[in-house]
Amino acid sequence: MDKNLKRMATMHRMQVKGLELFYQNGYYNTSVDDILKSLSLSKGAFYHHFQSKEDFFISIIQNLIVQKVYAVLIEPVEKCDNPFRAIESCFENALETAEHNNMDFGFILSNFMTEFNRRNPEISKYLKDIYKVWEVNLVSIFQKAKTDGYLERHVDSEAVATYLISSYIGIRTLMVEGNCKALRYQYMQQLKAYFKSIEQSNLVS
Amino acid sequence: MDKNLKRMATMHRMQVKGLELFYQNGYYNTSVDDILKSLSLSKGAFYHHFQSKEDFFISIIQNLIVQKVYAVLIEPVEKCDNPFRAIESCFENALETAEHNNMDFGFILSNFMTEFNRRNPEISKYLKDIYKVWEVNLVSIFQKAKTDGYLERHVDSEAVATYLISSYIGIRTLMVEGNCKALRYQYMQQLKAYFKSIEQSNLVS
DNA sequence: CTTTTTACCGACCAAGTGGTCGGTTGGGTG
DNA sequence: CACCCAACCGACCACTTGGTCGGTAAAAAG
Structure with a gap:
C-alpha cells in the first residue's frame, strides 16, 4: 500500500x-x-x-488547473450576497495575488488557450471547458441577481459574463508586462463604473 | 539597382x-x-x-505588425468627432474582420506578448512599445473628449484606456475558440453600457 | 571582356527533442 | 527465504532545430 x-x-x-x-x-x-x-x-x-508529454499535460489540467480556477475565481463568488461586491472583491484578491506573486505570468487559462489554439485541439477542448464552467457560473449568478433585485432585469446576463471574462483575461495579460499596481487600480475603478451602469439602482433593502 | x-x-x-x-x-x-x-x-x-531568427522576427514587428495595429486600431479612431462612437465602430470593424477571417488566431499583439513574456525580453520590449503607443493615443483622445464635452471631467482617462484595452485583448482571446458572432454582439452591447456610464450626459450640442 | 558583388543554394553540424527499452533495486507477499 | 513487480535509471534512437559555409550563377562595375 x-x-x-x-x-x-x-x-x-x-x-x-x-x-x-x-x-x-x-x-x-x-x-x-x-x-x-x-x-x-x-x-x-x-x-x-x-504515456506522453501530452497525456502529462492533460493530467495537470485535470488535477491542478481546474482546482486553481475553482478556488480563485468560482468559489469566492458563490457565497456572497451581493454579486457585484462579491465579484469585485474576488477580482481584487485575484489581481493582488497575481501582483505580489513574482512567479506569475498571466492568467494561466488564457495563456495556454493562446498557445494550444489550432495546434492541439484536444488540449484546447479541456481548457475551453474550464472557461465554460466559469462562464456558466457567472451567468447563473447574474440570473439570481435579477431575482434578488441587484441586477436590472433587461440586462443580458451572458453578455455581462462575457464582458467580465474578457476584461479579466485582458488585464491579466497586460499585468505580466509590469506596472501591476497601477493597472489593478485602474481596472478595478472602471469595473466598478461598469457595474454601476447595470446595477439595480433602487435596492429593495 | x-x-x-x-x-x-x-x-x-x-x-x-x-x-x-x-x-x-x-x-x-x-x-x-x-x-x-x-x-x-x-x-x-x-x-x-x-542575421538570425530573432532578428528576422524583429524586422517583422517593425515592418508589418506596427503598421497593422496603426491601421486597424489607431488611425480609425483619430479622425472621428465623438470618440465613443469612433471607438465603437473601430472595435466593431476589427471584431467583424476577425470573425469573418477564418484564419483568425487572436489579437496578434497579445498573442506574441504572451509567448515572449519572460522568454525574450528584447522582443517583449518591442511589442510593449506598440501597445504603449495605442494606450497613449487613447488617453489623448479621452483628454480631448473632456474638452469637447463628451467625457465626464472626473473620469480617469488612463484607467478608461486600460480597461478598454483589457477588454479588447480578452474578447479577441475568447473569439479564437469559436462562437465569434455571439461574443462580438455581447461584447459590443456591454461596451456601450460601460461607455454610457462615463459619457457626459448633458451634451453641449 | 574581366572582375567583383550580390542573391541564392544545400550539405552539413552540434545541440536539443520526445520517446524506447533493457536493466537495477527494494519493499510486499507467499 | 524466494519471488514478483512497481518504481526508477540512463544509454540510446530517430528526428528536428537554428545556424554555418563553401560554392554557383548572373547581374553590375571596371
Whole structure:
C-alpha cells in the first residue's frame, strides 16, 4: 500500500513542477528533460507514470488547473450576497495575488488557450471547458441577481459574463508586462463604473 | 539597382509568410525551415538577408505588425468627432474582420506578448512599445473628449484606456475558440453600457 | 571582356527533442 | 527465504532545430 502512496507523491511532484515550468516557459518551449532535471528524476520515471508529454499535460489540467480556477475565481463568488461586491472583491484578491506573486505570468487559462489554439485541439477542448464552467457560473449568478433585485432585469446576463471574462483575461495579460499596481487600480475603478451602469439602482433593502 | 528591388521583394515575401506562420503556430513552434519550405527558398537565402531568427522576427514587428495595429486600431479612431462612437465602430470593424477571417488566431499583439513574456525580453520590449503607443493615443483622445464635452471631467482617462484595452485583448482571446458572432454582439452591447456610464450626459450640442 | 558583388543554394553540424527499452533495486507477499 | 513487480535509471534512437559555409550563377562595375 505504501507503493501507491509513493506513486502518487512522485506523480504529484512532477505535475506541480511541470505546471510551474510550462506556465513560465510555455508548453512547447519546455522539454520533459527540463522538468526531470529540476526534480533529479529520469526519463524512465516519467514515462513509467505518464504515456506522453501530452497525456502529462492533460493530467495537470485535470488535477491542478481546474482546482486553481475553482478556488480563485468560482468559489469566492458563490457565497456572497451581493454579486457585484462579491465579484469585485474576488477580482481584487485575484489581481493582488497575481501582483505580489513574482512567479506569475498571466492568467494561466488564457495563456495556454493562446498557445494550444489550432495546434492541439484536444488540449484546447479541456481548457475551453474550464472557461465554460466559469462562464456558466457567472451567468447563473447574474440570473439570481435579477431575482434578488441587484441586477436590472433587461440586462443580458451572458453578455455581462462575457464582458467580465474578457476584461479579466485582458488585464491579466497586460499585468505580466509590469506596472501591476497601477493597472489593478485602474481596472478595478472602471469595473466598478461598469457595474454601476447595470446595477439595480433602487435596492429593495 | 535592380538588385536592391529584388532584395526587398524577397525579404518582404519572407516577412509576410513568416508573420503568417508565426501567428498561426507561434514563434517557437515554427521553424525557419517551415517558412523556407513554403516559399521554396533555402537556408542560404534566409541567412543572407537576416542575421538570425530573432532578428528576422524583429524586422517583422517593425515592418508589418506596427503598421497593422496603426491601421486597424489607431488611425480609425483619430479622425472621428465623438470618440465613443469612433471607438465603437473601430472595435466593431476589427471584431467583424476577425470573425469573418477564418484564419483568425487572436489579437496578434497579445498573442506574441504572451509567448515572449519572460522568454525574450528584447522582443517583449518591442511589442510593449506598440501597445504603449495605442494606450497613449487613447488617453489623448479621452483628454480631448473632456474638452469637447463628451467625457465626464472626473473620469480617469488612463484607467478608461486600460480597461478598454483589457477588454479588447480578452474578447479577441475568447473569439479564437469559436462562437465569434455571439461574443462580438455581447461584447459590443456591454461596451456601450460601460461607455454610457462615463459619457457626459448633458451634451453641449 | 574581366572582375567583383550580390542573391541564392544545400550539405552539413552540434545541440536539443520526445520517446524506447533493457536493466537495477527494494519493499510486499507467499 | 524466494519471488514478483512497481518504481526508477540512463544509454540510446530517430528526428528536428537554428545556424554555418563553401560554392554557383548572373547581374553590375571596371
